[in-house]
Amino acid sequence: MDLQEKIRTIPTKPGCYLYKNAEGVVIYVGKAKNLRSRVRSYFLQASQANAKTGSLMREAVDIEYITVDNEREALALENNLIKQRKPRFNILLRDDKTYPYIKLTMGDRYPKVFVTRKLRKDGGQYFGPYFPGNLAHRLVDLIHRSFLIPSCKVDLSRYHPRACLQYYIKRCLGPCVDGLTTPELYKQTIRDVQLFLDGKPQELENALTERMMDAAMNEQFELAARLRDQIVTVHQMQDKQRIATADNEDADVFGFHYEQEMLAVNLFHMRGGKIVDRRDFFWEDLQEVLSATLNDFGETPGNLGEPADAPVEVEAEAKLEPNPVVAAPEIEEEGERTQHTAISELGEAFSPKAFFSALLKQLYLDQSYVPRSVLVPVDFPDRALLSEALSERTHHRVEILAPQRGDKRSLVDLVCQNAKQSYDQRFRVLQPGMKAIQEALQEALTLEELPRRIECFDISHIQGAETVASMVVWEDGAMKKADYRKFQIKTVTGVDDFASMREVIQRRYKKLLDEKKTFPSLILIDGGLGQLHAAYAALEEIGVTLQPLASIAKREEIIYVYGQESDPVVLDRRSPVLHLMQKIRDESHRFAVSYHRKRREMRDRDSELLTIPGVGQLTRQRLVQHFGSVRAISQASLDALTAVVAPGVATKIRAYFDGVENGNGAAPDKAAPVLRVLS
Incomplete structure (x- = not known):
């Protein structure tokens, strides 16, 4: 069936569509409230020779679609399909940095505790995410010292003959050796760690206090002292949490800088009113990718910011878009910035609102934790829809805001300035500091x-x-x-x-x-x-x-x-x-190769002496120790050689090297290349 004929059969329901090339590879994924209308708009713009969709439509030879009940489901499905298929024309999140979590391997006989950045359905229990990244490591270290749960790679499905160093320095209960701990005690400790990481300090403190009193009554003073230290640790963590939650709510703040088809985005994580971490994102050669993405918002040079499914106030949108060449954009008054100005500054190929719509979906739709406020530098049409979807997933209200003035706008401007610095450091080849x-x-x-x-x-x-x-x-x-x-x-x-x-x-x-x-x-x-x-x-x-x-x-x-x-x-x-x-790595390779060549050269030199009649291992060793090298031996006089070895052997050595120098073939063939190197 022809592609245009297939489009006529597409329903008018909400869903996702997938364009494929001649090899059957998915090259673009999009969502729509009306699938047939959205897909048809691609052909309309392609027929008008619009460069924005030309590259995509030249490669697309087939289309698939998946219908859903509503736009919110389409939003989640689009995010999953993009991450699974990684289409070439979609904006892809290529960031190595992810949120750190603490994992308890509950499927093991003796669970361990780890810091991880991957959430898997493997029976483990995950806690987090934690900001900054080293907070997770600090908590795991605290669990080692206070609760003695290990993070080692030792196989705990069987017993070992002896414990590792961690047991002897009192950072592990020793489940690797039979008799050092019991399954009941270990399970009880794991329950304590779960309460600790779940943020239930009062329940944990009550349980620890009761066990401490029992241990003291039974004269198990060492155990009672350890439980007492755990109670102190829980108290300290409670105090820190009270201080952290006394300030403002959590927020994520975005800023960007775009120039010459290259983009830098900064994300600042604010927790308790303080900036605790930041992330950098970079994209290169964006023109082809963004031009395909623009069609999801129905953008043409004469129709800036008008989505295919729902009209948006053009001037209000244009007013919010920062100048991509200026790090911290100024917010202008109503009417000062026209639609034409916004187009000329941003260029026809780059749309911040299309970009941030795609970025926020990939960042947050799969996350277990999303802050209550997300501040972005530009508004985008499905902002309210994404906000509702995130609120439903996280069970608390999530606001996605594009502030125009005030303290929140100043914060966005600050992140935009940092994005400009990140752009310069990445694309203008400025070497970062060693600490960075x-x-x-x-x-x-x-x-x-x-x-x-x-x-x-x-x-x-x-x-x-x-x-x-x-x-x-x-x-x-x-x-x-x-x-x-x-x-x-x-x-x-x-x-x-x-x-x-x-x-x-x-x-x-x-x-x-x-x-x-x-x-x-x-x-x-x-x-x-x-x-x-x-x-x-x-x-x-x-x-x-x-x-x-x-x-x-x-x-x-x-x-x-x-x-x-x-x-x-x-x-x-x-x-x-x-x-x-x-x-x-290259330095270690160079050093290894140079040492290997030296060893080969020494081997070849040593074997050359052994080819001389009357020279054995002891004689060779005595000659090399005395003269230092084969070259020195070859240049030594007969009297000098006689002082080290017997006169008959000295005569044979001198005759051997004299024959090599005269080229009369006295030396064996295998020694000839070695001598050329030595000379």
Whole structure:
């Protein structure tokens, strides 16, 4: 059936439509209150040679649609389809930063507590989100110290012969070893943690007080003291929450800066009246994507801001749109800014209201928590509909506001100024400060602390021969060459990078444990998942289970964090964090390769002496120790050689090197290339 004929059969109900190309790939997803009217408008604009929809309609050869009962359902369905299909002509949220949650693995025999950024239907219980990101890490650390619930990667489905370090420093109940705790005590502690994270301090305090009194009556004073400390912790958290909730309500504030088809968006999270965190979003080459999106709002050069389904006051909309070239737009009085002015400043291809409509859906429709106020720099037609949908999902009123004046508008202007700075830093290639890069690295890899020292390992060999490893160190913004280390692989024969990595990691960090030295903020492995798991196995053998560990693959430039292998970190190619990781990885590779070449050269030099009749391993060792190198031996006189070895052997050595220099073929063929390198 022809595409236009198929459009005539589309119902007039609310729903979503999906355009497909010749390969059957979905290239655009949209929603409509009237499906037939909305889809027909694409052909109307395409017939008028409108560049806004031309690219989309040139590729579209088929269309599918899904009907729903109302616009609110269409809104949710559109968001799900965009995230599943990732159509090329839709605005896609490409931000690596997500909200941190605290997870209890309730499906395990002995549940653990983790910080995670992915919500999954895996039987776990999730709490959050938390702002700023390190708050979740601080709470998990508090749970370790007060409730002794672990975050380690140890398999707790079976018992182990001995406990790890966390048990001995009293940060774990020891469920990994039979007899250290009981399932009943562990379940009771998990219930305490649930009450703590659920924000039910009074109920938790009552339960802890009752158990503390029972323990004291039974003369279990150590247990009573631990319960007393937990009560103190609950009191402290209550005081902090009272202070935080005494101020203003929570809000998210957006700002943007658009220039030369590139866009920077800033989002400030305000909690309790204070800015606690911010997020940066960036898009490049937006013209083609935005031009397709504009049609959902029925925009043409002569019809700015008039959606296909519901007319909107044009001048009121235009007045709210900021100048994309100015960071903090001024709000003009009624009538000062005309429709023509708004078009000329924003350009025909970019519509802030179309953009923010798509962005807010992707950001909030899947979130379990949405603040009561969301401030945006521009109004958009389905703002009220989105506000109703979010209020229904979160069970509290959510207001999406486009303020025109007053304190709220000043706050939006401030975020727009920050968006301008983010734009300059990203697209004008301004190098961010090292602390900013460290903070971004901490955020990307979900590290508990700011990374100050990174140790990176690489393996080098040729078909298993002369296998060596390197360790390079990055510390406080620079490579620290004084701490570089080289390793000869001693226990592995043949080609086995995994076993080689395991040996090196175990040797390095067992020595640090024995010397009671500080471990690095992050161990970085040059390789993929195999090397990463081999490194963790080595750490686990020496009882280290909480050390941050990651690997970076060479070709894909994907970062795998141990414990989160199913969700690898994919950074933008312009990201300073990725550039830092690549720099450290490349330095470890260079150092490993140079050491491997040196070892090969030494091997070839040593084997050359063994080809001389009368020279064995002991003689070779004595000559190299005395003269220092094969070159020095080849240049030594007969008397000098006689002082080290027997006269007959010295004569043969001198004759050998004299024959090589004269080119009479005295040296074996395999030694010839080595001598050319030496000379």
